[in-house]
Amino acid sequence: MRAAYALRLRHPIRKPDPMRVCALIVAAGRGTRAGGPRPKQWQALGTGRVIDHTLDAFARHPQVDDITVLLHPDDMGREAAELRARGCRVAQGGATRSASVRAGLAALPDCDLVLIHDAARPCVSAQIISDVIAALETQEAAAPALPVTDALWTGDQGFVNGTRDRTGLFAAQTPQGFRRAVIVAAHDTAGAQDAADDVEIARAAGHSVAITAGDPDNIKITTPADFARAAAILERRMDIRTGNGFDVHAFGAGDHVTLCGVRVAHSHGLVGHSDADVGLHTLSDAIYGALAAGDIGTHFPPSDPQWKGASSDLFLRHAAQMARDQGFTLTHVDCTLICEHPKIGPHQLAMRTAVAGMLGLEVARVSVKATTSERLGFTGRGEGIACMATATLVKT
Numbered sequence: 001m002r003a004a005y006a007l008r009l010r011h012p013i014r015k016p017d018p019m020r021v022c023a024l025i026v027a028a029g030r031g032t033r034a035g036g037p038r039p040k041q042w043q044a045l046g047t048g049r050v051i052d053h054t055l056d057a058f059a060r061h062p063q064v065d066d067i068t069v070l071l072h073p074d075d076m077g078r079e080a081a082e083l084r085a086r087g088c089r090v091a092q093g094g095a096t097r098s099a100s101v102r103a104g105l106a107a108l109p110d111c112d113l114v115l116i117h118d119a120a121r122p123c124v125s126a127q128i129i130s131d132v133i134a135a136l137e138t139q140e141a142a143a144p145a146l147p148v149t150d151a152l153w154t155g156d157q158g159f160v161n162g163t164r165d166r167t168g169l170f171a172a173q174t175p176q177g178f179r180r181a182v183i184v185a186a187h188d189t190a191g192a193q194d195a196a197d198d199v200e201i202a203r204a205a206g207h208s209v210a211i212t213a214g215d216p217d218n219i220k221i222t223t224p225a226d227f228a229r230a231a232a233i234l235e236r237r238m239d240i241r242t243g244n245g246f247d248v249h250a251f252g253a254g255d256h257v258t259l260c261g262v263r264v265a266h267s268h269g270l271v272g273h274s275d276a277d278v279g280l281h282t283l284s285d286a287i288y289g290a291l292a293a294g295d296i297g298t299h300f301p302p303s304d305p306q307w308k309g310a311s312s313d314l315f316l317r318h319a320a321q322m323a324r325d326q327g328f329t330l331t332h333v334d335c336t337l338i339c340e341h342p343k344i345g346p347h348q349l350a351m352r353t354a355v356a357g358m359l360g361l362e363v364a365r366v367s368v369k370a371t372t373s374e375r376l377g378f379t380g381r382g383e384g385i386a387c388m389a390t391a392t393l394v395k396t
Contacts, residue, residue: 021133022066022111023058023175024104027051027119028093030072034120035224039072041119042079043227046234047331047394050221053122053234055088058115060327061129066109069119070100096194098201102187105180114183116198117175120221123233124175131212132177139210141178141202145170146214172197173214182207239395241328243290245282250384257385259337259344260368261313261354266342270385273302277312278387279335279368283355284312286333286391287319291326313358320359328393330359334367338379338386344370 031040041051048056051069058064069083070093080090091107093100101116108114113136117124128144135142148171152164176198178186183198186205195201199209217233219226254269260279270276285295293299296315300307323330333355337344344351351368359366373379379386 019112019136020065020110021063021113021115022068022108022180023064023115023117024101024108025051025054025058025067025069025088025117025119026093026097026100026104027075028070028072028100029097029120031120031221033222034226039075040221042075045122045221045227046231047238050122050230051119054117054119054124055083055086056329057122057124057126058117058129059087061126063130063133064115066111068104068107068109070104097197098187098190098194099192101198101201105184105187108180111180113177114180115175115177116183118220121174121218122221123217123219123230123237125215125218128173128212128215128218129175132175135210135212136177136179139208140182141176141199141207142210142212143176143197143199144173144212144214144218146173146216147171170211171214172199173218173220176209178202239328241290241393241395243286243288243391243393245285245287245289245295245389245391246387247278247282247285248378248384248386249276249278249281250378251382257342258312259347259385260335260351261358262347262350264342264347274300274307274310274315275312278385279337279351279389280312280316280355280358282387282389283333283335283391284315284319286389287316287323287330287393290391290393291319291323291328293322316355316358323393326395328395330361330391331394332365332367332392333359333361333389334391335369335387335389337368337370338373338388339370339384340372340375340380340382344368 027041034040036043042049045053058067068089068091070091071080073092076092083090091104094103132142148166148169152166153160154162183202186202189205190201202209219230221227221230249270249272251268252271256263257266257270258275258277281296288295300315320330348368352363352366356363356366378384
């Protein structure tokens, strides 16, 4: 549950129109306290790695235009190439957090607002990001925080030796947001001086920082126990959808059939308004079903002549893009072709590869298999091909 408290925003400044928002993800640390064989940002967490969940949160946010990731020099090879492939910019970080941020600010594209976030906070919510951006419409800097509610002690050699007043104390979180000119100038003023975070840098340069509502779930992974806590938070938020599809096409005149995007020689063709690819039709319907968004006929009516003879990859790509637009990741598809002929086995890998390319999936996440109906029914009599498919979508 997000903390609820009123904030008084001081020194309002005029909102530029439009504002371009860049995210700067700090991932150059080694995080040795977290344990494990690799730095914490690269370790497994739920359905991905820590950094994957962090990047997904910003990539899905409709107001974030660009993401730059700051990496340790040891990660500027394979890891950097991987991040670039998913659309992120990459810059090499420095020996300290502040040095890394300075390097990132220098590498940013043109933008008005900068959100600086720790890669080790994978549970950041869209609401946290939105609140910081909204505050920057009238403020020069803003950051989320939680008011301290526990009693505060001081201690020595395992014993309490004093207390501290918690009034007015907050636990800082990220992303910390700034007008770009403000934070660049603040870091230029600080020079090589290190700081706990960028709020400290901004305040040292005389800038006010508005506090936005933090979230107890927006934890920073620091110790081994934090991985389990973060996984539980992400699992609680996860929206998993499963959709099924089923389709049938009759044989007609022709010398080949197209199945899962692959042309297969045969004594007959398949009858349909488009290219009659029963595999791709069924996979498309499975994705539409997972989204509760109807079927192919809903989006591409057979009564519309523009789809006459259309390649069915158009339908599958449309379904996959609709899933992405709604914030879902397609994690797996499974397709079973039901026919006596043609034989599917020799073409199975080609079909899996074709479907994987259309969906942007690894081949290992695409299953295409075949079975017969033991010569029973219309497929057993060689009158056509049936297909059933399942698709799994995940939103975190």
